[in-house]
Amino acid sequence: MAEMTWEKVPASEKGTTSPGIKTEKLKFIIGGILLLVAVLYLVLSGMDGGTQYFMTIDELVANADYDGQIVRISGAVIGETIQYDSTTLKLNFTVAHIPKETNNLALTLHEAVLNPAGQRLEIRMENQVMPDLLQNEAQAILSGKMGEDGIFYASELLLKCPSRYEEAIPMQVE
Amino acid sequence: MYAEVGFVATIIAFVAAIYAVLASVYGERRHNEALVLSGRNAALVNFAMLSVALCALWLGLMTQDYQIKYVWSVSSPSMPDFFRVTALWGSQSGSLLFWSFLMSAFSAAAIALNWRTHRRLMPYTIAVMMAVMVFFLGIKIFIENPFERWWIIPTNPTETQVISAAFIPAGAVAPEYDRLASSAQGLNPLLRHFGMAIHPPMLYLGFVGFLIPFAFAVAALASGDLSTNWIKASRRWALIAWLFLSLGLILGGRWAYDVLGWGGYWGWDPVENAAFLPWLVGTALLHSIMIEEKRGMLRVWNMFLIVGTFSAVIFGTFATRSGLVESVHSFARSGIGFPMFFFWASMTVLSVALILWRRNRGELQDTHELKGLLSREVLFVLNNFIFMALTVVIFWGSFGAPIISELFMNTDITLGADYFMRVTPPLFLALYILMGIAPISAWGATAAGRLGSALIIPAILTVISLGIFVLMGMTIPVALIGYAFVLLAGWIAIYETYRGVMARRRIKTESWWTSITALYQRNPRRYGGYMIHLGVTIIGIGVIGSTLFQQETQRTLNVGESLTINDYELRFDRFDTGQISEDGRIMDIAVLNLIRNGQTLAQIKPRRDFFPENTDMNSMTIAGAHSTLENDFYVLLVGWEEMNQQQATFKVYINPLINLIWWGSFILIFGTVLAGWPHHILPERVRVQKRLPKGTMPEGV
Numbered sequence: 001m002a003e004m005t006w007e008k009v010p011a012s013e014k015g016t017t018s019p020g021i022k023t024e025k026l027k028f029i030i031g032g033i034l035l036l037v038a039v040l041y042l043v044l045s046g047m048d049g050g051t052q053y054f055m056t057i058d059e060l061v062a063n064a065d066y067d068g069q070i071v072r073i074s075g076a077v078i079g080e081t082i083q084y085d086s087t088t089l090k091l092n093f094t095v096a097h098i099p100k101e102t103n104n105l106a107l108t109l110h111e112a113v114l115n116p117a118g119q120r121l122e123i124r125m126e127n128q129v130m131p132d133l134l135q136n137e138a139q140a141i142l143s144g145k146m147g148e149d150g151i152f153y154a155s156e157l158l159l160k161c162p163s164r165y166e167e168a169i170p171m172q173v174e
Numbered sequence: 175m176y177a178e179v180g181f182v183a184t185i186i187a188f189v190a191a192i193y194a195v196l197a198s199v200y201g202e203r204r205h206n207e208a209l210v211l212s213g214r215n216a217a218l219v220n221f222a223m224l225s226v227a228l229c230a231l232w233l234g235l236m237t238q239d240y241q242i243k244y245v246w247s248v249s250s251p252s253m254p255d256f257f258r259v260t261a262l263w264g265s266q267s268g269s270l271l272f273w274s275f276l277m278s279a280f281s282a283a284a285i286a287l288n289w290r291t292h293r294r295l296m297p298y299t300i301a302v303m304m305a306v307m308v309f310f311l312g313i314k315i316f317i318e319n320p321f322e323r324w325w326i327i328p329t330n331p332t333e334t335q336v337i338s339a340a341f342i343p344a345g346a347v348a349p350e351y352d353r354l355a356s357s358a359q360g361l362n363p364l365l366r367h368f369g370m371a372i373h374p375p376m377l378y379l380g381f382v383g384f385l386i387p388f389a390f391a392v393a394a395l396a397s398g399d400l401s402t403n404w405i406k407a408s409r410r411w412a413l414i415a416w417l418f419l420s421l422g423l424i425l426g427g428r429w430a431y432d433v434l435g436w437g438g439y440w441g442w443d444p445v446e447n448a449a450f451l452p453w454l455v456g457t458a459l460l461h462s463i464m465i466e467e468k469r470g471m472l473r474v475w476n477m478f479l480i481v482g483t484f485s486a487v488i489f490g491t492f493a494t495r496s497g498l499v500e501s502v503h504s505f506a507r508s509g510i511g512f513p514m515f516f517f518w519a520s521m522t523v524l525s526v527a528l529i530l531w532r533r534n535r536g537e538l539q540d541t542h543e544l545k546g547l548l549s550r551e552v553l554f555v556l557n558n559f560i561f562m563a564l565t566v567v568i569f570w571g572s573f574g575a576p577i578i579s580e581l582f583m584n585t586d587i588t589l590g591a592d593y594f595m596r597v598t599p600p601l602f603l604a605l606y607i608l609m610g611i612a613p614i615s616a617w618g619a620t621a622a623g624r625l626g627s628a629l630i631i632p633a634i635l636t637v638i639s640l641g642i643f644v645l646m647g648m649t650i651p652v653a654l655i656g657y658a659f660v661l662l663a664g665w666i667a668i669y670e671t672y673r674g675v676m677a678r679r680r681i682k683t684e685s686w687w688t689s690i691t692a693l694y695q696r697n698p699r700r701y702g703g704y705m706i707h708l709g710v711t712i713i714g715i716g717v718i719g720s721t722l723f724q725q726e727t728q729r730t731l732n733v734g735e736s737l738t739i740n741d742y743e744l745r746f747d748r749f750d751t752g753q754i755s756e757d758g759r760i761m762d763i764a765v766l767n768l769i770r771n772g773q774t775l776a777q778i779k780p781r782r783d784f785f786p787e788n789t790d791m792n793s794m795t796i797a798g799a800h801s802t803l804e805n806d807f808y809v810l811l812v813g814w815e816e817m818n819q820q821q822a823t824f825k826v827y828i829n830p831l832i833n834l835i836w837w838g839s840f841i842l843i844f845g846t847v848l849a850g851w852p853h854h855i856l857p858e859r860v861r862v863q864k865r866l867p868k869g870t871m872p873e874g875v
Contacts, residue, residue, distance in 0.1 A: 024544075024545055027547070028544060028552075032559075035559060035563075039563045039566075039567065039601075042567070042596070042597045042600060042601070043567050043570065043597055045596060045597075046567075046571070046589070046592070046593040046594070046596040046597035047575070047589060047593060049592050049593070049596060050571075050589045050590050050591075050592035050593025050594070050596065051575075051587050051588075051589060051593070052587065052588050052589070052590055053585060053586065053587055054585075054586035054587060054588055055586065072588055084813065086730070086812055086813020086814065086815075086822075086823045087730040087813075087821075087823055089728055089812065089823065089825075100586070127728070129435065129436075129795065129810060129812045129825055130812065130813055132793045132794050132795055143590065156590075
């Protein structure tokens with residue numbers, strides 16, 4: 001039977017653990033540790049430059065510590081503020097604060113845009129192609145820096161229009 | 175009608191799967207042959223019923239039965255029929271059905287092909303496959319049912335409410351057809367692309383395919399047949415799964431490149447990474463099981479790898495479908511979040527416990543020990559280490575760091591592309607180095623001198639080809655270092671294949687074609703493997719070129735004006751607005767001429783599509799490109815002046831060598847097919863006899 005051979009061979013090899021094999025094992029262990037350290041170093045140095053804090057607009061505006069540091073924020077796009085110059089590729093718009101946690105994203109976005117008392121933040125982007133999804137009540141996830149002028153200079157823009165993926169119900173307009 | 179048939183078929187499939195698990199396990203333990211057989215048949219019934227269910231949903235889509243909520247949410251009256259088929263996997267519940275169907279098809283194929291050859295492993299294998307099936311069908315029936323229909327029920331004497339339910343609620347009536355048809359949304363425009371039409375099925379086939387090796391491995395652990403039988407049974411399945419997973423990833427990249435309009439193909443997005451993780455672990459597995467077959471080593475490790483691969487498959491599915499990617503907290507809100515997490519965790523823990531149990535009983539001992547720093551075993555172990563390191567760092571960047579920071583540090587961090595672009599390139603480079611050296615090293619121990627002499631010619635060829643890259647103007651040192659190792663791996667693959675052919679030709683007088691085909695027939699795994707390595711090399715050249723040497727510019731042009739970049743001239747000829755396509759989209763097309771050295775190369779037509787019936791995402795920018803082996807000239811129509819349409823803005827990318835990625839992918843796919851092609855039609859005994867007169871082939875180096 002196959003199992004028998006599996007057990008016999010290692011037993012015979014075990015008896016031959018010579019000092020040579022021991023130093024070889026040591027070499028492998030040291031080599032393995034060195035490799036692990038190298039990978040760990042890579043990860044740490046990658047995190048050094050690549051970590052972005054994700055925060056709400058309220059948190060960002062209230063906390064000056066993050067000015068000049070790359071952060072990610074999320075907000076509701078206010079449709080009427082969108083200005084796009086297709087010749088210079090400059091994009092300006094304003095987003096409204098939305099809380100981190102929400103049970104109904106579409107509703108939260110809708111309310112955030114309509115709420116005049118909510119915190120708002122002006123966004124500037126350069127060299128930006130007008131995104132297809134940028135529209136009123138879309139969720140914008142932006143990476144960038146808060147400028148001293150209170151304007152958020154974004155370098156990356158991700159958009160989500162939630163209603164498609166939420167429980168849409170037909171004929172609510174009855 | 176279709177909804178009822180589909181739902182009933184799903185329920186029968188669910189019951190059959192439960193029965194298959196119980197009958198197989200109980201029958202095997204009691205040595206009750208009849209029960210084992212009935213368990214097998216139940217698994218086949220499961221496949222038949224899921225085929226019926228899938229057909230029912232498909233017919234629902236084709237006949238535009240918008241009362242079925244799923245049909246309503248992914249299709250609309252104006253959609254062409256092709257997209258009605260792809261709409262089967264256009265949204266969560268349908269794709270779960272499609273996924274379950276593929277899983278049952280794989281299970282049925284495994285039963286058909288392996289029932290006789292691996293009779294002892296089969297009952298437990300069936301039990302594992304069907305247990306996974308029970309879970310997915312359970313989710314489908316109880317949480318994400320694609321056969322739910324819209325109903326109008328009276329809530330009080332004057333008002334009515336629209337709800338969705340699988341069965342007719344009391345007093346409910348079906349909504350009018352016209353109302354449903356007019357409100358149906360249609361498939362998300364982003365998904366209306368050929369790549370997106372076949373990318374999900376390929377990915378699913380890859381994901382689901384790894385269920386079979388996983389099931390064989392668990393069956394080996396459960397039954398106690400811990401020889402290499404499970405590897406023999408599952409090696410080819412793993413290769414098939416790997417093939418589809420590779421295809422799925424490549425098509426996904428191609429789709430992103432064509433549709434998302436940022437000039438790239440891989441964004442290190444958590445969803446992409448989630449599909450990449452099983453590929454990494456699976457690739458490690460495909461290499462590592464060779465050592466177990468040849469040397470009886472790494473037996474525990476291989477078990478961990480196969481469990482890891484399937485665990486990564488389930489994790490990826492769970493992470494992308496549950497909302498975990500956005501936030502730890504949002505996943506709980508998705509109905510399938512907790513069940514999937516529970517399934518993933520318990521499946522992984524149980525499998526690992528099984529491995530440890532067998533290991534502690536001393537049943538997974540290796541026959542050889544690792545020795546010799548340059549032996550093939552050690553290089554394979556290193557290869558495994560690097561693949562796992564990549565898996566861990568990518569997992570950490572996409573899921574680990576964000577989740578831990580959110581749960582324990584009360585901050586919310588994400589690691590952007592910068593992290594991945596810093597951490598992964600050294601590891602990928604290490605893989606290329608190993609990919610070159612490992613195949614020319616020997617089992618047991620390799621003499622450094624011999625390795626060196628096998629390297630001479632490939633090294634010379636590498637230096638020559640590096641010279642070509644320098645002449646092309648690619649002189650960034652980092653790029654040249656990268657190219658050096660990537661090219662070396664490729665040249666070794668080519669040179670080794672050449673040596674194989676020459677070794678044959680020294681003995682036999684035959685045509686080149688016969689020599690080459692005979693080589694692939696005699697040792698498909700080895701030479702198919704070289705072919706895959708060559709494909710990976712070509713992909714690597716494309717990735718380095720398109721990442722490090724991409725050029726980008728943008729300009730606003732009047733009709734008749736040109737922009738220049740490098741030695742190219744791009745002339746804006748005219749603007750065709752309001753073109754209506756067959757699926758109802760309205761296209762605004764810019765027509766440009768690409769000129770180089772006074773010669774017209776191509777007409778490029780970037781465009782903006784508008785989808786009048788979609789309320790949410792209703793426009794889409796589609797790039798125009800001129801593709802050559804040298805580069806892609808990739809043009810986006812960014813905006814235009816609305817009034818007289820004489821002026822438009824374009825963004826232009828030159829992506830050097832990017833097409834090598836797609837060409838390399840073809841070679842990779844071809845090599846995988848070669849390596850896995852089942853040409854052993856002769857019975858085992860005849861094959862052994864035929865194989866005996868050896869000596870015509872170089873057996874390793």
